[in-house]
Amino acid sequence: MMDARRLFPVDQVVLREVGLRDGLQLTRHYPTTQQKLDWLSREYRAGVRHFEVGSFLPSTRFPQFADLRVLIDATSRLDGAYSTALTLNERGVADALETQVDEMIFVVSATESHSMANTRRSRAEAIEMLARIDAQRRAGRSDLPVLTAGIAMSFGCSLEGEVNPRDVIDISERAIKAGADVLAIADTVGFGGPAQVAWMVRELRRALGDDQPIAMHFHDTRGLALANCAAALDNGIRVLDGCLGGLGGCPFAPGATGNTVFEDMVFLCKTMGLQTNIDIDGLLAARKVVAASMPDEPLHGALARAGLPKVLEDA
Amino acid sequence: MMDARRLFPVDQVVLREVGLRDGLQLTRHYPTTQQKLDWLSREYRAGVRHFEVGSFLPSTRFPQFADLRVLIDATSRLDGAYSTALTLNERGVADALETQVDEMIFVVSATESHSMANTRRSRAEAIEMLARIDAQRRAGRSDLPVLTAGIAMSFGCSLEGEVNPRDVIDISERAIKAGADVLAIADTVGFGGPAQVAWMVRELRRALGDDQPIAMHFHDTRGLALANCAAALDNGIRVLDGCLGGLGGCPFAPGATGNTVFEDMVFLCKTMGLQTNIDIDGLLAARKVVAASMPDEPLHGALARAGLPKVLEDA
Known part of the structure; x- marks a missing residue:
């Protein structure tokens, strides 16, 4: 077994942004490559280090993941950032092994x-x-x-x-x-x-x-x-795992909410005294970029509506 | 000390509907008395037994609670149902003591x-x-x-x-x-x-x-x-405590979600194996009555969007 602890150190909370894969699995619209790169780099600046960026599938059937290699490359150039991709068969793995995923x-x-x-x-x-x-x-x-x-x-x-x-x-x-x-x-x-x-x-x-x-x-x-x-x-x-704005619905429950809302999950960790090294205000700014890139997709999440509590604002 | 265990027996989960008080504390619109009675009786039929129904305050300033006595009377006629009201001063208590609250x-x-x-x-x-x-x-x-x-x-x-x-x-x-x-x-x-x-x-x-x-x-x-x-x-x-559809915002966070969503709270208890004697389908039907009585108030809640999982549907 390779040392998976390089990506997931013991006793360090890792919150993984899966929006660029799971969040886009079912949306009718998806961001352009440039918008995805913006999303990625803004969340990186807010402190996020783990990104699921796509799925190795035929881009004819899954055009939302056609730029997966670009995102893996971009992630590999961010210091301390890690990229994850779905590989659902040997063909996908062969493709993945040609990248730095x-x-x-x-x-x-x-x-x-x-x-x-x-x-x-x-x-x-x-x-x-x-x-x-x-x-x-x-x-x-x-x-x-x-x-x-x-x-x-x-x-x-x-x-x-x-x-x-x-x-x-x-x-x-x-x-x-x-x-x-x-x-x-x-x-x-x-x-x-x-x-x-x-x-x-x-x-x-x-x-x-x-x-x-x-x-x-x-x-x-x-x-x-x-x-x-x-x-x-x-x-x-x-x-x-989580996704900014809780993108990513459920194929069996149309209209339902999606992945765990990333920014609310960071807040949860803060209330529990768990260090994430992630800045919630930075996430809320990144969320606006995601919203602007997919204006027809409903975003979820409580913190974006209510704002940070006074306790953390002052901190 | 009187025996509060008559209302709150040991080891029985009590989920209290506070919508008719806390849920209406801040809404711009509120249901008519008849709509409130419909809300109450539908939730009662779904199995809810504890209702916070208003606040003993001057009805000139808080018209949403003007029919509080009617709701207390109605609750007292429902077998095994209990009414709760806020009494924020001695005047409110004097008024409350003239009722069956x-x-x-x-x-x-x-x-x-x-x-x-x-x-x-x-x-x-x-x-x-x-x-x-x-x-x-x-x-x-x-x-x-x-x-x-x-x-x-x-x-x-x-x-x-x-x-x-x-x-x-x-x-x-x-x-x-x-x-x-x-x-x-x-x-x-x-x-x-x-x-x-x-x-x-x-x-x-x-x-x-x-x-x-x-x-x-x-x-x-x-x-x-x-x-x-x-x-x-x-x-x-x-x-x-909770409220159907999560009514009841926060005065310090405009647009924020309100009380714990009652129907989702019942689902939580079910996943934890805790008996509530409350029927979620009945709640979702009651929720529609609440929504119709306040068409401008946004209701919240995941279960109303996604439906019950197959596990419970079949049960």
Whole structure:
């Protein structure tokens, strides 16, 4: 296993901006490359260091990610910044290995139905592909990118409804055995609540050890993203995904809110006394750039409406 | 001390609808009496049993609460339902004692500045008034209404910024000594986060005993209401305030979200395995009535946009 701790140091809260990938997955409009670069550099100046910037998919079908290589290059020129991209098959990995991307995410579903419906692969076949991808990266680039297994539908499934949390632990263990360095546990459809998150984190850490880097990826579909983040942080998770303005809806709930609102997540960390090195005012300024680049997309988030509390304003 | 456990039984989650009071405190428009009664009865049918229905204030200045007595009467005719009203001075208490109201809330500020600015009374004077109100209710009605001390600005103050949490414990203890049966700890301006809530609940229970009924009242001003509810529930709190559609803004943050969204709070409890006896579909239907009665007031809430997850739909 490569040292994923370079990207995700122990005991340092890492808030990862996934808007340039997950936030644009479903939007009808998307920013120009120049607007994306502006978004990236403004958030970087506000202190953000981890960016999911796209998905290695055919640009004919996913034009919103056609400039992915430009964004990876731009990120690699920012001191201390890291880029992440989805690589959903060997073709995507081959493309990724020709770039300086720091982290590749391969997605495995927690449920068999979603795995088959989404990728026409069983979960077992997905784990086999993950092992091949691990071998592929080792053959392909001397400075290995981190390989992360994203576990989709970890707290509920759009097809199966309830998900057995033991299945999530099981597939997570298999993903690590197959070669993943990092886990990203995703509540893809926003079904989960904080008690389930707390249980999951404790069981994952028991199964895989406290050394295992684990990211949590929540959606605010049913309003519990920040409660889930708090539960994850309380139980030792230090890597959380979010998106400025909470872009990124849910394909199964039209009109629903999207990813955890990034700026509100930073505020949550501040109230918990956790250092993020991220400046909320800088984020709110960056948010305006995102809004201007996609005027038809509704942005979410409480802090943008209410402003910072007096406590932090004075700080 | 009267037995406040009649209203707030140990180990039963009580979600109190405060929309008819706190939700209407700041709105430019408010429902007609008939619309309020419809709101009340629909939520009652969905399983809600605790309603804050208004404030005993001069109806010339607060016309939205002019029909308070009608709502108290209506609540008293609903089997197992309880009404609560604010009584901010002896005049209000005298008026309340002529009704069948089940609970009177007297508000004390956690900070001296807010106490003086809001009521022209010091905190010490407010506690003295609370003691007089306790005597007044004992002289005034044989079936004593519960007396609750609402502690405003408990997690941050619009005037002072940071609030010393020890001051909140201190004023809470003094309020109980002065005769209050119940505490309602309020994050009036939405400054608090879940770690502060957890600390506060643990310290309050340590100071006052696990038998002391304590309600928590959060505002979603900065997006943390549900995270704060989860932290409160995790630490043993069983009484939470909320409002259908999250009505009730913040006077210090124009445009901000209001009270904890009631229906999302019920969903949170369900994800935590806590029984509320409240039907979310019934709430969503009631919400439509509220929306229709105040077409210009923005309603908030994730569940109304996204719908129930498949897990609960099938249940």
